[in-house]
Amino acid sequence: MMEKRQSQIDYTLLFLLFLLMCISFIAIYSGSGQYYPDDPTFFLKRQVVWYVVGIMVMVAVMVIDFDYFKYLSIPAYGFGMLLLILVPILGKEENGAKRWLFGVQPSEFMKIFLVLALAHLLYKIVTKERYRSVREDIWLLIKIAALSVPPFLLILTQPDLGTSLVIVAIVGTMVLVSGVRWRLLFALAGAAVAGLALLVYLHEAHFEIFKLIVKDHQLQRIYGWLDPMGNTGGFGYQLYQAMLGIGSGQLSGMGLFEGVQTQGHAVPEIHTDFIFTVIGEESGFLGAMILLFVYFLLFYRMITIAMNCNNLYGTYLVAGIVGLLVFQVFQNVAMTIGLMPITGLALPFISYGGSALLTNMVAIGIVMNVRYRTKDYMFRSEEGDGV
Numbered sequence: 001m002m003e004k005r006q007s008q009i010d011y012t013l014l015f016l017l018f019l020l021m022c023i024s025f026i027a028i029y030s031g032s033g034q035y036y037p038d039d040p041t042f043f044l045k046r047q048v049v050w051y052v053v054g055i056m057v058m059v060a061v062m063v064i065d066f067d068y069f070k071y072l073s074i075p076a077y078g079f080g081m082l083l084l085i086l087v088p089i090l091g092k093e094e095n096g097a098k099r100w101l102f103g104v105q106p107s108e109f110m111k112i113f114l115v116l117a118l119a120h121l122l123y124k125i126v127t128k129e130r131y132r133s134v135r136e137d138i139w140l141l142i143k144i145a146a147l148s149v150p151p152f153l154l155i156l157t158q159p160d161l162g163t164s165l166v167i168v169a170i171v172g173t174m175v176l177v178s179g180v181r182w183r184l185l186f187a188l189a190g191a192a193v194a195g196l197a198l199l200v201y202l203h204e205a206h207f208e209i210f211k212l213i214v215k216d217h218q219l220q221r222i223y224g225w226l227d228p229m230g231n232t233g234g235f236g237y238q239l240y241q242a243m244l245g246i247g248s249g250q251l252s253g254m255g256l257f258e259g260v261q262t263q264g265h266a267v268p269e270i271h272t273d274f275i276f277t278v279i280g281e282e283s284g285f286l287g288a289m290i291l292l293f294v295y296f297l298l299f300y301r302m303i304t305i306a307m308n309c310n311n312l313y314g315t316y317l318v319a320g321i322v323g324l325l326v327f328q329v330f331q332n333v334a335m336t337i338g339l340m341p342i343t344g345l346a347l348p349f350i351s352y353g354g355s356a357l358l359t360n361m362v363a364i365g366i367v368m369n370v371r372y373r374t375k376d377y378m379f380r381s382e383e384g385d386g387v
Contacts, residue, residue, distance in 0.1 A: 008372065009368065009372060010301070010305070010367075010368055010371045010372070012297075012301055013298070013301055013302075013305075013364070013367065013368060013371070014368075016294055016297055016298045016301065017298075017349065017364060019294050020294060020295075020298075020348075020349040020350060021051055021349065023279070023291060023294075023350060024047060024051075024349060024350045024351075024352075025044060025047065025048070026256070027271075027275050027278045027279055027350060028043050028044050028047050028271050028275070028352050029041065029043075029044045030256055030257055030259070030262060030263075030278055030282060031262055031270045031271045031275060031277075031278040032044065032270075032271035032352065033257075033263075034263060034264075034265050035271070043271055043352050046352070046354075047352050047357075050353075050354045050357045050358070051357065053358065054357050054358050054360075054361030055361065057358055057361050057362055057365065058361045058362065058364055058365035058368070059365070060365070061362055061365030061366060061368075061369060062365045062368045062369045062372060064369070065369075065373060066313070066314055066317060066366065066369045066370055066373060067311075067313065069116050069119075069120075069313075069317070069366075070120050070123070070313065072116065073113075073116035073117045073119070073120040074117065074120070076112075076113040076116055076117070077113045077114065077116070077117040077147070079113070080106060080109060080110040080113035080114075080151065081110075081150060081151060081154075083101055083106035083109070083110070084106050084107065084110060084151060084154040084155065085154065086101055086106075087099065087100075087101050087106055087107075087154075087158060088157070088158070091158075098158055099158045099160055104354070104355045105355040105356075107151075107155045107158065107160055107163045108163070108355040108356055108358070108359040109355070109359060110151050110155070110167075111163070111166055111167065111170065111324055111359060112324075112359055112362050112363060112366075114147065114148065114151060114167065114170055114171075114320075115170060115174075115317065115320035115321060115324065115363075115366075116317070117147050118144060118147060118148070118170070118171070118174045118316070118320060119174070119313055119316035119317045119319075119320055120313070121143060121144065121147065122140075122174060122177075122178050122312075122316045123312050123313040123316055125140055125143075126178065126179060126312060134181065134184070137180045137181055137184055138184065140178065140180065141175070141180065141184065141188075144171060144174070144175060144178075148167060148170075148171045151167060152164055152167045152168070155167065159215065159218070160344070161218065161343050161344075162331065162343030162344045162345035163345070165327070165331065165343060165345075166324060166327055166328060166331075166345070169323050169324065169326070169327030170320050170323045170324050170327075172323065173319055173320060173322060173323025173324075173326075174316060174319055174320050174323065175188075176319075177315070177316065177319045178316075199213065199214070217235075220234060220235040221235050221341055221342055222341055223235065223236070224236035224237075224238075224239060224342070225239065225335075225338065225340070225341040225342065228240040228243065228338060235342075238267060238268050238269075238274065238342065239335075239336075239338055239342060241261055241266045241267045241277075242261070242267050242274050242276075242277045242336050242337075243336075243337060243338055244261055244266075245259060245260070245261030245262060245266070245267060245277045245280065245281040246276070246277055246280030246281055246288075246336065246337060248260065248261070248281055249280045249281040249282065249283065249284040249285065249287075249288075250284055250285065251284050251285050251286060252283075252284040252285075252286055252287075253280075253281065253282045253283040253284030253286070253287055254281055254282055254284075255282060256282055256283075257282070258282060259277075259278065259281035259282040260281075261277065261281055262277060262278050262281050262282060271351070271352045272346060272351045272352050272353055273332070273335075273342075273344050273345065273346060273347075273351065274336055275347055275350055275351045275352070276288070276291075276332060276333055276336040276337075276347055276350075277336060279291055279350075280336070280337075291350075292333070295329050298325075299322060299325065299326055302318055302321065302322050302325075302367050303318075303322060305318055305367060305370060305371045305374070306318035306319050306322065306370075308374060309370055309371075309374050310374065311370075311373075311374070314370040314373075314374065315370075317366055317367075317370055318366070318367050318370050321363045321364075321366055321367055324363060325348050325360065325363060328345050328346070328347070328348050329347065329348055331343060331345050332345050332346065332347040332348075332351075333347070348360045
């Protein structure tokens with residue numbers, strides 16, 4: 001056997017992360033000055049601190065051989081579940097939701113813990129059962145559900161629909177790469193469509209039952225999404241103002257610090273969930289496309305790392321991270337331009353915020369870790385030990 005160790009830092013990934021960091025600083029500085037006129041760099045300085053902490057966390061995650069994550073996955077998952085259980089008991093309520101515990105959002109970290117746990121589960125099963133029967137595939141799906149449904153329900157009841165959907169995206173991505181038969185995947189997709197159709201039917205024919213499932217504020221968000229101009233006095237206000245700002249940016253934007261909506265206190269939470277409005281209004285279509293292209297290159301690089309990894313556990317880890325980040329970018333941009341309902345998800349690496357940024361930096365650290373320790377074999381691939 002001959003092997004060549006590719007122990008090197010992925011500078012392409014780091015450069016793309018650096019570009020996102022620069023865009024974040026500019027957008028936050030432009031969009032948040034309205035909140036503290038006497039100190040327009042208030043949120044920028046804190047974002048810089050969070051990035052410094054995030055980089056240190058990323059390096060720490062990268063130092064540990066990702067094979068050891070197998071042993072940490074179950075304790076980390078259990079710790080995350082404990083924090084989620086404590087949120088409704090000891091958590092801090094803000095804007096009608098209990099999501100914060102001791103200054104952080106446990107749901108953010110649970111996303112990483114779930115990726116670790118699912119990757120370990122898939123690794124054990126796939127390396128031991130190369131050729132699974134339909135029954136074994138179904139049993140695998142049951143195990144995945146047993147790990148995924150409890151955190152999904154706990155996060156959903158906070159309520160935090162956005163993070164709950166991220167959990168679904170993580171699970172969906174990892175199921176896709178697990179080798180489960182396509183007919184089972186089509187059956188799951190059909191069941192999801194049937195569930196949505198049932199909700200629509202209940203809304204039209206049995207509204208009293210529908211209201212038991214969908215909370216009033218969630219329903220108002222849906223109404224605001226479907227008809228923002230007709231709900232500008234309520235839940236459609238934020239979306240309407242955001243679309244107005246992005247539309248006014250046209251091709252090249254109105255210029256830095258020149259956005260009418262951005263600088264006019266028109267869009268609530270513009271430095272966090274709606275930061276894409278700043279980019280769309282002040283740098284226009286071209287600026288927005290540059291940002292999305294950087295994201296595309298980032299995800300393409302991650303997918304390449306996952307495909308070139310000879311360790312199945314590493315592949316599953318990166319796949320889960322890709323699902324986590326891709327959905328958040330899609331959902332945030334789509335909700336800002338009216339293609340998806342507003343769910344309160346931050347734009348990865350761009351929005352202001354500590355817990356979300358730290359989670360995303362841990363995610364990048366895991367991907368860098370896998371790339372750093374990927375081995376190239378001339379005659380065979382690395383085989384798992386089934387730990």
